[in-house]
Every structure is written in structure tokens, then in C-alpha cells.
Amino acid sequence: MAGLVRRRARRQAVLRWVVVGVLSFVFLLPLFALLEFTTRGPGDTLTWDTWRLLVDWPALEETYPVLWTGMKASFWLVLLSVALTLVLLVPTVVWVRLRLPRLRRLVEFLCLLPLTIPAIVLVVGLAPVYAWVVYFVGGSSVTLFLAYTILALPFAYRAIDTGLSAIDVRTLAEAARSLGAGWLTVMWRVVLPNIRSAVLSAAFLTVALVLGEFTIASLLNRDNLQVAINQLGKSSATISFAVSLAALVLAFVLLYLLSFVGRRRRRERSVP
Amino acid sequence: MSRRLRDLLGVVPFFVFVGVFLVIPTLVVAIGAFLGDDGRATLDNVTALADGYIVQAFVRSIVLSAVTAILGAVIGALLGYALVTAEPDSTVRRVVTSACGVLAQFGGVTLAFAFMATIGLSGFVTLFLRDSLGVDIFAGGVWLYDLPGLVLVYTYFQIPLMVIVFLPALDGIRPQWREATESLGGSTWYYWRRVAGPLLAPAFIGSTLLLFANAFSAYATAAALVSQGSPIVPLQIRSALTSEVLLGRENVGKAMALGMVVVVAVVMALYALLQRRTSRWLD
Numbered sequence: 439m440a441g442l443v444r445r446r447a448r449r450q451a452v453l454r455w456v457v458v459g460v461l462s463f464v465f466l467l468p469l470f471a472l473l474e475f476t477t478r479g480p481g482d483t484l485t486w487d488t489w490r491l492l493v494d495w496p497a498l499e500e501t502y503p504v505l506w507t508g509m510k511a512s513f514w515l516v517l518l519s520v521a522l523t524l525v526l527l528v529p530t531v532v533w534v535r536l537r538l539p540r541l542r543r544l545v546e547f548l549c550l551l552p553l554t555i556p557a558i559v560l561v562v563g564l565a566p567v568y569a570w571v572v573y574f575v576g577g578s579s580v581t582l583f584l585a586y587t588i589l590a591l592p593f594a595y596r597a598i599d600t601g602l603s604a605i606d607v608r609t610l611a612e613a614a615r616s617l618g619a620g621w622l623t624v625m626w627r628v629v630l631p632n633i634r635s636a637v638l639s640a641a642f643l644t645v646a647l648v649l650g651e652f653t654i655a656s657l658l659n660r661d662n663l664q665v666a667i668n669q670l671g672k673s674s675a676t677i678s679f680a681v682s683l684a685a686l687v688l689a690f691v692l693l694y695l696l697s698f699v700g701r702r703r704r705r706e707r708s709v710p
Numbered sequence: 711m712s713r714r715l716r717d718l719l720g721v722v723p724f725f726v727f728v729g730v731f732l733v734i735p736t737l738v739v740a741i742g743a744f745l746g747d748d749g750r751a752t753l754d755n756v757t758a759l760a761d762g763y764i765v766q767a768f769v770r771s772i773v774l775s776a777v778t779a780i781l782g783a784v785i786g787a788l789l790g791y792a793l794v795t796a797e798p799d800s801t802v803r804r805v806v807t808s809a810c811g812v813l814a815q816f817g818g819v820t821l822a823f824a825f826m827a828t829i830g831l832s833g834f835v836t837l838f839l840r841d842s843l844g845v846d847i848f849a850g851g852v853w854l855y856d857l858p859g860l861v862l863v864y865t866y867f868q869i870p871l872m873v874i875v876f877l878p879a880l881d882g883i884r885p886q887w888r889e890a891t892e893s894l895g896g897s898t899w900y901y902w903r904r905v906a907g908p909l910l911a912p913a914f915i916g917s918t919l920l921l922f923a924n925a926f927s928a929y930a931t932a933a934a935l936v937s938q939g940s941p942i943v944p945l946q947i948r949s950a951l952t953s954e955v956l957l958g959r960e961n962v963g964k965a966m967a968l969g970m971v972v973v974v975a976v977v978m979a980l981y982a983l984l985q986r987r988t989s990r991w992l993d
Binding site: 442443450451453454457458461462465467468469470471472474475526527529530533534537538541545548551552553554555556557558559560561562563564565566567584585587588591646647649650652653656657664667668671675678679682683685686689690693694696697698 | 717718720721723724727728730731732733734735736737738739742785788789791792793795796802804805806807808809811812813815816818819820821823824825826827828833834835866869870889892923926927928929930933934944947948951952963964967968970971974975978
């Protein structure tokens with residue numbers, strides 16, 4: 439039996455490396471091609487000019503104003519979307535758990551609804567709503583953070599809900615209240631520190647989502663990173679290929695870091 | 711003010727926001743699909759869905775989604791199985807799942823570009839094959855910027871998504887079950903056919919449905935890749951939104967959007983049903 443298990447472990451390891459190896463090759467090939475394309479100099483030479491330009495921001499702004507505008511818009515969109523998602527969702531989800539358990543199903547339904555409504559459909563319905571947004575606060579691209587918060591709801595909700603399920607919010611809140619804490623203190627100093635990793639993962643997922651969003655920005659005629667990249671792709675493919683690869687790598691780094699956050703949480707819980 | 715009312719006040723911001731930016735847009739689509747240009751109720755937009763070009767777009771969208779969902783599900787399940795044989799905290803697993811997260815969700819324009827750089831006209835692989843092996847992959851016409859290209863790029867983001875959604879089910883399979891099968895004299899084939907297979911089947915089918923919905927809803931990749939025409943529904947909606955629309959057809963875009971929601975909602979409902987079946991033994 440032990441020999442059988444060991445033999446199988448070895449066979450599985452071989453399978454694992456073959457499958458992961460082959461698929462890694464297939465999946466890295468297009469990304470490598472992006473890199474190769476952006477470092478292609480005149481006459482089969484290798485050049486890093488595009489990448490040097492990418493870190494030289496004043497020059498970048500001057501050479502590709504469209505790209506710069508898009509990057510700036512996306513930067514603000516990331517900040518505002520994360521802020522609004524957390525400010526809106528965390529207190530609501532906690533509050534519903536504590537005081538309005540009957541609304542829980544409804545809140546969950548609304549938060550997961552964007553999964554069944556493709557962005558391309560949402561944008562059709564958002565057009566008239568955004569006509570009002572323009573009327574009240576103007577047509578800046580940054581106002582897209584309102585729509586992005588909706589797109590982020592399912593992912594952020596799941597992360598926060600999982601985090602809250604792991605702790606006993608009600609007991610914690612009651613304990614704090616009986617010691618004289620106000621609701622703000624309960625939220626800020628009792629609940630929030632206990633779901634820190636869930637909040638962090640909600641934030642990371644929102645960042646990745648906003649960095650990659652194209653559909654809504656493009657169809658509402660706003661600027662963001664992806665719209666700029668797509669626009670530039672037609673005239674100066676090299677720089678837009680480089681930026682899109684950089685954004686992809688950035689998103690990967692974020693999610694990789696996130697995988698460590700998740701692990702710490704599990705380990706904490708396993709300690710009796 | 712009663713306590714109950716005060717409690718409800720706490721959730722007002724959330725409901726107002728979701729109401730304005732999610733419920734109203736949904737209603738705009740759902741109601742607009744049944745309104746004529748003059749604002750009166752009509753079924754014209756919905757009956758326009760039976761027009762040849764729209765039916766074709768829906769058929770192409772469905773075929774594209776189904777083909778890439780099945781390809782993605784099979785290959786993704788294999789990769790997922792390879793991953794669960796590793797330790798949960800191992801680097802290979804962490805790197806692959808993070809990479810899958812990025813490629814599955816982030817994609818869009820970047821993936822379209824990546825494939826242009828790979829097998830576009832002056833792509834890395836295209837040039838290599840042509841110059842070194844004398845193979846011209848576009849001998850039969852440039853297929854990358856059309857439906858075959860979409861199948862390829864969509865599969866590229868479906869496989870990682872399958873890994874992410876199928877991994878929890880694979881993790882739920884206990885090694886003890888296999889040992890139990892073996893100690894009772896069952897072969898590997900018997901184990902997969904009679905134990906692991908039936909347990910994983912609902913999760914596998916459910917994940918495939920999710921992949922279908924994902925491909926069906928996707929827009930960015932197609933928008934960045936397809937230069938001519940609008941072969942699939944999301945691109946038809948784009949042209950309904952951006953181009954000058956024919957008189958009397960302003961709301962056909964909304965009817966198409968509603969059609970998409972119906973398809974996705976049916977698929978997601980089936981998914982939820984299968985998910986419930988899976989969760990019975992998963993935890």
C-alpha cells in the first residue's frame with residue numbers, strides 16, 4: 439500500500455510538471471511575444487527605448503498625451519472606486535448582519551446581480567443615468583468610479599462576506615457595546631481589524647478590475663487606461679503593447695501578494 | 711423615531727446607490743426594449759430580434775461561447791487537477807492561481823494585443839513559422855481578426871477561469887476516498903468512473919456554464935480584435951449604440967441587451983442549481 443501511494447505521488451508529480459510546463463509555455467508565449475514586439479528595434483536589433491520611455495513620465499506625457507490622460511484617469515478611478523466600494527459595502531454588510539438579518543438575502547442578491555448583467559448591457563442602461571451625472575457634476579472620466587463600484591460589488595461582497603463569516607460579529611459587537619462603545623467605535627476598532635484581510639482582498643480585486651476595465655469607459659466615450667491603450671494601438675502599437683503588458687504584470691503582482699494575505703488568515707484561524 | 715426605522719436608515723446609502731446605478735439601468739434596458747421611438751409600448755424591438763443579422767449574431771455568440779467553454783473546461787480541469795496534486799501552499803500553485811486570476815479577469819484589450827503580437831501579420835510566431843519553417847498560417851486568409859481568432863483568444867482566458875472556479879471542487883476530493891476504493895479492490899479507472907467522476911460532474915458542468923456566461927458577456931477582447939463587421943451580439947450592441955441608428959430602431963439595442971440578459975440569467979440559474987448540489991459534499 440505504501441509503495442503504491444509513493445508510486446502514485448511520483449506519477450502525479452510527473453503529470454503535474456508536464457501539464458503545468460506545457461500550459462505555461464502556451465500561456466507565456468503571447469506575453470513573451472508582447473515583450474518581443476516592444477523591444478524590436480530597426481533591422482533585427484534589440485531596443486529598450488519603449489520601456490525607458492515608460493518610466494520617464496515627463497517625456498511620456500509629452501509624447502503620448504492620450505496615454506497620459508488615460509493613466510491619470512485610471513489612477514483616480516482606482517482610488518475612488520476602492521474607497522466607495524469599501525465605504526458603501528463594509529458598513530452595510532456588517533449592519534445588515536447585526537441589525538437587519540432579514541435584508542441579508544436582498545443585499546446579497548443585489549450585490550451579485552452584476553454577474554448576470556454583462557457590462558455591455560449595463561452600459562446601455564447607464565447611458566441615460568450618466569446624462570444626469572453629467573448634468574450634476576460634469577462629464578469628467580473620473581465619474582466612472584460610480585459605475586465601477588457596481589462592477590466591483592460581486593467580488594468585494596464575496597470577499598467581505600467570507601471574512602465576516604469567519605468571525606462572530608454579533609458577539610464582538612455586543613461585547614463592545616456593553617462596554618460603552620458607540621457604533622462608530624464598534625465598526626472602526628472592533629469589526630474592521632478583524633476582517634482586515636477580507637477588506638484588503640476586496641480592495642485588491644477592485645484595483646485589478648478597474649485597471650482592466652474597457653467596456654463602459656469606451657462606450658460612454660470616457661478616457662481610461664484601457665481606452666487609451668486601445669486607441670493608441672492603431673497608431674503606435676509599440677507603446678500601447680508595452681503599457682498593456684506592464685498593467686498585466688502589475689495586476690499579477692497584486693493578486694500574487696493577495697494569495698499571501700489569504701494564507702495568513704487561514705493560519706491564524708487554525709491556532710486554537 | 712423608532713429603533714426599527716433608525717436601523718433601516720443605516721442601509722439607505724447602499725440602496726440608493728445600487729438603485730440609481732444598477733436597478734435603474736436594468737429597468738432602462740428591460741422597459742426600453744418594449745418602447746418605440748415615440749415612447750409608446752410596442753413589440754417591434756423584440757420582434758426585430760428575429761431579423762436575420764441579429765439571429766446570426768446570437769447564433770455566433772452562442773456557438774463561440776459554447777465551444778470556448780467546453781475547450782476551456784476540459785483543459786482547465788486538467789490543469790486544476792495537476793495543481794491539486796501539489797501542496798496547497800506550494801509556490802507553483804500560488805503562482806499559477808494568481809496568474810489565472812489575472813488572465814481570466816483582466817484580459818480584454820491586453821489579450822487581443824498579445825495575440826496580435828504573437829500571430830498577427832508581423833507577429834513573433836507568424837514570422838518564425840514563415841521564415842524558419844516556410845509555413846504561412848494565414849495562407850487561407852487572415853483569420854485572427856474574425857471568429858476563429860475570437861475562439862483562440864477566448865479559450866486563452868477561459869482556461870484560467872476554469873482553474874479558479876473548479877479548484878474548490880477538486881480540493882474537496884479526499885485522498886481517503888481513493889484509498890478506500892483501492893482497499894476494496896477498485897482500479898484507478900474504476901475510481902474515476904464510479905467515485906470521483908460522479909462527485910465532480912455537477913461542479914464540472916456548473917463551471918462550464920459559468921464559462922459560457924463569461925464568454926457570452928465578454929466585450930473588450932472582441933472590440934479590440936475584430937476590425938470589420940459585428941459578428942457577435944456585444945459588437946452588434948456597440949454598433950447600435952455608436953452609429954447613426956435607423957429611424958424607428960433606436961431601442962433595438964436595448965432589445966438585444968435584454969436578450970443577452972435572458973440567456974445569461976438562464977445559464978446562471980442552472981449554475982446556481984448545480985452549485986447547490988456540489989456544496990452538499992464540498993465542505
